[in-house]
Amino acid sequence: MDREIKILIVEDDHAVREGLNMLISGSRGFNCVAACASAEEALKIIPETLPDVVLMDINLPGMNGIDCVVCIRSAHPEIQVMMLTVFDNSEDIFKSLAAGATGYLLKKTPPAKLLEAITELVNGGSPMSGEIARKVVQTFMKPSAYQFPDANLTPREEEILSYLAKGYLYKEIANALFINIETVRTHIHKIYQKLQVRTRTEVLLKFMNR
Template identity: 40%
Template sequence: MPRKPKLSTIMIVEDDPAVLKRLSQTVTESRHLMLRAACSTFSSAVKILELDPPDVLLVDLDLPDGNGMNLIRKIREEALDTQPLVISVFGDEGHVLEAIANGAFGYLHKDDDSFKIEDAIVMLVDGGSPITPSLARHVLRRFQPQSDAYEMLEKLTRRERDILTKVAKGYTSKEIAEMEELSYHTIATHVKNVYRKLSVNSKAEAIFEARRMNLI
């Protein structure tokens, strides 16, 4: 008798009760997926990740007691065998790039109807990266050829690389200043220099570029 295929386990983290219910129902009714957990807070999600990590984390970014981005970062830093998939109302370049830079494998806008949630999760499990088409432009734009990008990377000083690494880990400029025993103004100047050398305008873009080029 053929063995039944293993169902992919899913954890949903969403603070809107109606959306959480709808997503949970979609996963529960799927022949390919199994709902491991559904919760509405950051703290609950952390406990579940530590006890029994799912195959896929379907996560909103705006949570009442934390940020979904930190859950994605936790998965990457602890090398958990869980694939994060963002579903959010935020569709700006900053959020998309920051999520991907922190380890998200896909990003869906809540108003997007081009993907069915089940299909997007299955695509992710099969090795794909489901991204709302209008948001994919943000990612592709960062891969446009930049003739002097790598020359700029070589110009980063050791301290600038160290600060960039700390920024990528989520530390604020004030916290970095205390760690480095430097003034806030000095750290801010270093950060501006990093942005200039990487040809970016935000923290999310800087992290994305640095990881893309294996700088951090």
């Protein structure tokens, strides 16, 4: 890890782009291999420059940053993409992560923190601004934290529920647990009563956020 980190910037605002360029180029261990003003330009240059990290704005003319991430990651899965944007709304965050971004910083991040985050990114981390991380973490809380704990499911019921939620057929659950399918049906019947649902689909919807 004593090689310079090759960075490519995608940012349509000229001033911001050049600011980032100077910051990176002027920092030991970091090398800015390109600074693009559009997603299209970046996609063209990436095969030639093969950066380690892409700093990606979301709001771009033409193709947006999130779709650009999809393109980059499908062609070069080893490239780490860090979103760098002013948007902190949930939709952008989760679309970005779903698209394959592994970091998400807000533009207000101070320069030193940005460089630190880039380093963490190439070292297998996923740096996020505080409020971003909180939103990400909170998505794990809702379903299981509110409804399920008070449903008072027994350990066995929890176990069967987990198979149910994975889409296993009753007979498959029975095979996996070495019990009769009738037993599976009995358990699921009780689970449904406790969770106040009537179908497997409703269970799935409870796992998600409605």
